[in-house]
C-alpha cells in the first residue's frame with residue numbers, strides 16, 4: 440500500500456491510502472495552524488504510512504491535536520501511536536465521546552468539547568458539532584473550520600474508487616450507490632434533520648473520509664443525502 444498527500448484547502452492536507460483489493464480509500468486530514476490538528480488517525484497499521492506523509496509538511500512531533508468523528512478503527516485506531524510520536528499532542532473530541540470511550544482508550548487525558556464549542560488552533564477556528572448516530576455511533580460528530588468553511592464530514596458521502604483528492608464533480612450519486620451497498624448509516628428519526636443542519640453551514644469544501652473531497656456546493660450534497668435517508672427510512676417503516 441502507498442499513501443499520498445495533497446493540499447485540498449488552504450493549509451489542509453489530505454493523506455490517502457487506497458486499498459486495491461477493496462477498491463476503497465482511507466483519508467486523513469492534517470489541518471495546519473499554530474496548533475496543528477489531525478482529523479482521523481487511520482488504523483494502527485496505517486501509522487507508518489500516514490506519519491511519513493505528515494512529515495513532508497511538518498515535524499510529526501509538533502502535532503498538537505488528534506481528533507476524529509467517532510470511535511472506530513479507521514477513524515481513531517492509531518490515536519495512541521500519534522500521542523507517543525507527538526509529546527504535546529492531546530485527543531480532542533465531544534464530551535460524550537470522551538466520557539463513553541476516549542477517557543479510557545487514550546493514553547493521555549483527552550480535551551472534551553461542548554456542543555458548538557470552538558477550538559482556536561491558531562489562525563483557524565474549529566467548531567465541534569455533535570451528530571449523534573450520524574453516520575453511526577452515539578458519540579459521532581464533525582468539525583467545521585470556520586476559517587476556510589471546510590466541513591470535516593468523516594464517513595458522510597463515502598464512495599468507492601480511487602478518485603482525485605478533490606473534485607467539483609458530483610459525489611452524491613456515487614455516495615448513494617455506496618450507501619445502498621454498505622448500509623453504514625443509521626436511519627434514525629433525526630438523521631435527515633442533522634444532515635440538513637450541516638447543510639446550513641454552507642461548506643465550501645467537504646473533507647470526505649472515503650473517496651474524493653468536494654469543492655463546490657457542499658450544502659446540496661448534504662441535502663441530497665438527507666432526502667435519501669428520509670426515503671430509505673420511510674421504505675423500511
Ligand SMILES: [Fe+2]
Nearest residue numbers: 509511514594
Ligand atoms: Fe465510521
Ligand SMILES: [Fe+2]
Nearest residue numbers: 513514594648
Ligand atoms: Fe470511516
